[in-house]
Amino acid sequence: MIPSSGGRERAARALVLSAVLGATIAVAAMSGGRGAKEPSHLDGNDRAATDAPPAVRYDELPQRAVAGGDFFAELAMLPASGGKPLGPRSSRRAYVGAPPVVPHAAAPRGAAGCRACHDTGMAFPGGAQAPRMSHEPLTVCTQCHVPAVGSISPVKEDG
Amino acid sequence: MSKMHRRTFLGGVGTAAGATVLDGATPRMGDEIVELPDGVSWDKAPCRFCGTGCHVQVGVAGGQVVAIRGDRHAAVNQGRLCVKGYHVGLALYGTDRLRTPLLRRSGELVPVSWDTALDALAERVAREPAGFALYGSGQWTIPEGYAAQKLMKAGLGNNHIDANARLCMSSAVTGFLATYGVDEPAGSFDDLDRCDVLLLWGNNPAEMHPVLFSRVVDRRLRGESVQIIDIGTRRTRSTEFANTFVPITPQGDLALACGIAHLLLERGTWDHEFVTKHCSFRADSTPPTLEGMAIDFAEYRRRMAEYPPERVAELAGVAPDVLSMLADLFGNRSLRITSLWCMGMNQHTQGTAINCLVHGLHLLSGHFGRPGDAPTSLTGQPSACGTVREVGTLAHALPGGGLVAKAEHRAHAEEIWRVPAGRISPKPGYHTLEMFRRFSTPQTAGGDIHTLWVQVSNPAQSLPNLGALIDPSRTIDDKFLVVSDVYPTETTRIADLVLPSALWVEKNGMVGNSERRTQQWFKMVDPPGDARDDCWQIIALARRLFDRGLPGLRDRDGRFLFRVDGPRGREAPIWEWSRYYDVNVDRALFDEYRRFSHHKHKDLAPYDEYAKARGLRWPVVQRSDGSWQETRMRFVEGEDPHVGAGKGVDFYHSTTKDGRAQIWARPWVAPPEQPDDEYPLWLCTGRVLEHWHTGTMTMRMAPLRNAMPQAYVEIHPDDARRLAIAEGDTVVVETRRGALELVAWLDGRGAVQPGSVFIPFFDERSLVNRLTLDAHDAFSKQPDYKKCAARVRPR
Incomplete structure (x- = not known):
């Protein structure tokens, strides 16, 4: 999947900002989706529902970079990214806030294997870096993060 | 339908997550969006898929669903979702949504108007109402199922209504009934x-x-x-x-x-x-x-x-x-x-x-x-409990746990429905397997179901033993199959009439999950093309039958059976699509249905209470301060409002009328088909995380389809070695009913025991139900998809 040019520009801008803010510890604000309208039929108690974690906007990423965790991960160079580091970020998500798919082979046996690299964002030789988890650790990673490409290849279609 | 054959459908999926923004419209889920547009409005809905009933917040902008997030204030999921839930909005945006009614003419499905489509259906029903059957599912919303139930049992005096939940949880129902005297x-x-x-x-x-x-x-x-x-x-x-x-x-x-x-x-x-x-x-x-x-x-x-x-x-x-x-x-x-x-x-x-x-x-x-x-x-569908079990869209049932065979239950229903005494037939209709058997048998040989309307289900993929239960109907003259769905499926492809339906937040809805929780949502976006609500389709057919003079479509005062009054007390013409949302039909139907909920102590609150909540678990009773209290545990003092003080535990619907539950002694019985020399392996079928049931929606959602692109057969490495089968080989799996080619997966998603194989049923290109057995439980009439005898060989 090829990222749109708009995505590349924003990605490049965010990358610069993140380099500046990279070492700063930021606290992720968990409320207040921008421009969100509250459903009028919900009563007082339910209104708090809009406190559900909002999808992260790309232009908010610099402020969230550290707490958000997985931002630097996109420095990984993957063939599909054409060298644009943030390209894979959007290509791995159906929409902003969706759980990214897993672009590598993974054994779906509990969380330990996943967390070995993704707890801290492990760096690999050659510049690749495992994205750091953007949420509290949970137990069943594969419940939300599925392979980008399945283990079995699609059957050939009839001609 | 020729334009929607298999290759086109698969090609469409491949591009579903591509960079194209169709028609220059607002980006939507599945397009490559890098940020959410301004002005996203969020509203609550239960997820469309399984019976867990997670609540999601649905982000809508420009008339499209653009994002989903877990609802942290929902008790069921507390903000969590699974991969299907996070991508549930994508279910709406497959490229091959059905957008117009299709009628088979000279062998081809061709587009027709809704008037033509509904007239064709009404003509078949009016000619012989007793031979008309309606097959739905645990994905019918509560109001849809209630309307279907009322059409069949009050309108046509015909109890041939059943649902795919028969294949899914009817043995759970009989287990609860036999033990506690009441379901769930x-x-x-x-x-x-x-x-x-x-x-x-x-x-x-x-x-x-x-x-x-x-x-x-x-x-x-x-x-x-x-x-x-x-x-x-x-x-x-x-x-x-x-x-x-x-x-x-x-x-x-x-x-x-x-x-x-x-x-x-x-x-x-x-x-x-x-x-x-x-x-x-x-x-x-x-x-x-x-x-x-x-x-x-x-x-x-x-x-x-x-x-x-x-x-x-x-x-x-x-x-x-x-x-x-x-x-x-x-x-x-x-x-x-x-x-x-x-x-x-x-x-x-x-x-x-x-x-x-x-x-x-x-x-x-x-x-x-x-x-x-x-x-x-647990239940596998969003409203197996809410609709099929509680509304009772089954051949023998009435809303709220009633039975057509019981005179007092019929009288109660006739009173609420305001129809003359005796309107409801005391004779149970055909359960799912019998309904399809009758539809697949010539009328001259006892096949008295001539017209079958399928809503929200895909029986040509999900029924067991397809070769016996559905294929024959397609070669018999004067069998008419009507299918309401959102995408082309195995069932729409063989249908005589296809009706395009609205999906999930394209309509109002209510469902009931596995823990007795009744949930509600409002319509958020429009359905594509000419797709329309399933509930409207039922009411529109009912109106046509009313116009043709079928007496059952009138109540005892001669009024339309589905009369809904508008704000000034005048009848709202809800059978006209353009006027359907003039009133909240769901609210009118639910508040009527609610009156059935008390006699088995499954009390429901008024519709408006569910609009405010993220579901309420019945029995829901009103407290002295006017608030509505849900129940997390039944039959227990202090939890269940129907258990009197000092009783501790009271099974108040006991079959023995003494407050006791029944502990059953039941023997081990051999399965009807077991491995033998000819077919030496056990075959089990089932599901995978990424796909939901027959894959109609999830196989069109790129992240899910990419992760699990096709069906496979899990084989134990010992058996594979013996059969000279390697990982990735194409093999032939055979039973006494059919054969299927599949890719072998040795150390796959699951690991089977030696002597058994497993095949998921989501893939319409690999119909494992051509192999399965239609033997069923004597009480629940639910078939066994988990055990039959099979053999495997390299292709």
């Missing part, structure tokens, strides 16, 4: 937060109910201890998180449950006080009935004594020390034990028996009625 679990998902031991009976919630499973295993992160025992015929992702895997032979569950009961009795570790106060004993009568016959404790004990550890080892393959460990758990009253089950116990030719036996273990050991102590069946 006593406990709730709250038990998952409190149990010390979680027993999985042929159940794989890590893939099928992922959010519920996380609710349990994430407790370990908080330092809590929960022991998971996985009893099954196949290692699954759930097994990876289990403390103990108890492999059993297919059908061995019956012997295992009896064997545990026997040890409790022999050791005296059963709960004398609970059983003496609250339980009676029951066994099969001659002829067999759901109520069975009373037996005394000595007789129950004698029957269970037929399952000593050595016999359980022989029948179930469970070693005596493992059996002893399970009996120790049940015998320990300081532990809280929750049992979970779904298809493994329900899709079973002895489904009623195993459901009764597991309830019996909890009752016998007193692991019932305290938080965390509960036998809880």
Whole structure:
């Protein structure tokens, strides 16, 4: 999947900002989706529902970079990214806030294997870096993060 | 339909997540969006998929769903979702949505107007209403199912309405009825937060109910201890998180449950006080009935004594020390034990028996009625409970737990529906398998169903033994198949008339999940093209029949059966699509339906209360301050408002009318088909995390399809070696009913036991139900998709 040019520009801008803010510890604000309208039929108690974690906007990423965790991960160079580091970020998500798919082979046996690299964002030789988890650790990673490409290849279609 | 053949459909999926923004419109889910547009409005809805009933917040902009997030204020999921839930919005935006009615003319499905389509259907129904059948599903919303129920039972006096939940959870229903005298679990998902031991009976919630499973295993992160025992015929992702895997032979569950009961009795570790106060004993009568016959404790004990550890080892393959460990758990009253089950116990030719036996273990050991102590069946569809079980869209049922065979239940329904006495037929209609058999048999040979309307289901993929149950109907003249759906499916492809439907938040809806929770949402976006609500389709057909003068479509005052008044007391013409949303039809139907909910103490609140809540668990009763109180545990004093003070536990719908639940003695019975020399392997079918049922929606959602692009057959490495099959080989799987080519997966998603194979049923290119057996449970009429004899060879 090829990222749109708009995505590349924003990605490049965010990358610069993140380099500046990279070492700063930021606290992720968990409320207040921008421009969100509250459903009028919900009563007082339910209104708090809009406190559900909002999808992260790309232009908010610099402020969230550290707490958000997985931002630097996109420095990984993957063939599909054409060298644009943030390209894979959007290509791995159906929409902003969706759980990214897993672009590598993974054994779906509990969380330990996943967390070995993704707890801290492990760096690999050659510049690749495992994205750091953007949420509290949970137990069943594969419940939300599925392979980008399945283990079995699609059957050939009839001609 | 020629424009929507298979290649086109697959091509469409391939581009669904591409960079194209169709028509220059607002970016939507599945397009490559890098940020959410300004002005996103958020509203609540339950997820469209399984019976867990997670709530999502749906982000809408520019008339499109653009994002989904977990709803942190929903008690069910507390902000969590699974991969299907996170991508549920994509279900709306497959490129080949059905947008216009299609009528088969000269062999081809061609676009027609709604008027033409509905006239064609009305003509068939009016000609002979008794030969018309309606087949729906646990995805019917509550108002849709209620309208369908009313059309058939009040409008046509015809009880030929059933639903795919028959194939899914009807043995759970008969288990509850036989044990407690009333359907649905006593406990709730709250038990998952409190149990010390979680027993999985042929159940794989890590893939099928992922959010519920996380609710349990994430407790370990908080330092809590929960022991998971996985009893099954196949290692699954759930097994990876289990403390103990108890492999059993297919059908061995019956012997295992009896064997545990026997040890409790022999050791005296059963709960004398609970059983003496609250339980009676029951066994099969001659002829067999759901109520069975009373037996005394000595007789129950004698029957269970037929399952000593050595016999359980022989029948179930469970070693005596493992059996002893399970009996120790049940015998320990300081532990809280929750049992979970779904298809493994329900899709079973002895489904009623195993459901009764597991309830019996909890009752016998007193692991019932305290938080965390509960036998809880799960459901696979968002409203299997809310619609099929509660509205009663089944051939023998009436709303709220009534039966067509009971005169007082018919009279009650006729009163609420304001139709003349005697309108409802006392004769149960055809259950699912019989309905399709009759539809696949010439009318001259007793096949008296001539027209079958399928809504919200895909029986040409999901019925067992397809070659016997549906194929023949396509070669018989004067059999007319009508299918309402959102995408082309195996069933729409063979239909005579296809009606395009609105999906999920394209319409108002209400559903009911596995823990008695009734949930509501409002329409947020428009359906594509000419697609319209299933509920409107039913009402529009009803109006056409009314206009043709069918007497059943009038109430006793001569008014339209589905009359809904607008704000000024004038009838709203809801049968006209352009006027359908002038009033809230869901609200009108639900508030009428609600009147049925009291006689079995499944009390529902008014519609407006559900609009404010993220679901409420029935019974919901009004308190003196006017607020509405839900119930997390039934039959228990202090929790269930229908249990009087001082009673402790009261099974107030007891079949023996004495407040007692029934502990059943039921025997191990051999399965109807077992491996032999010719077909030496067990075949089990099932599901995977990424796909939901027949894949109509999830196979069009790029992240899910990419992750799990096709069906496969899991084979044990020992069997593969013997058969000279390597990982990735294409193999032929055969049963006495059909053959199928599949890719072999040795160390796959799950790991089968030696001598068995597993095939998921989501892939319409690999219809495993051409291979399955249509033998079914005698009480529930639910077939067994989990056990038949097969053989495998390299292609």
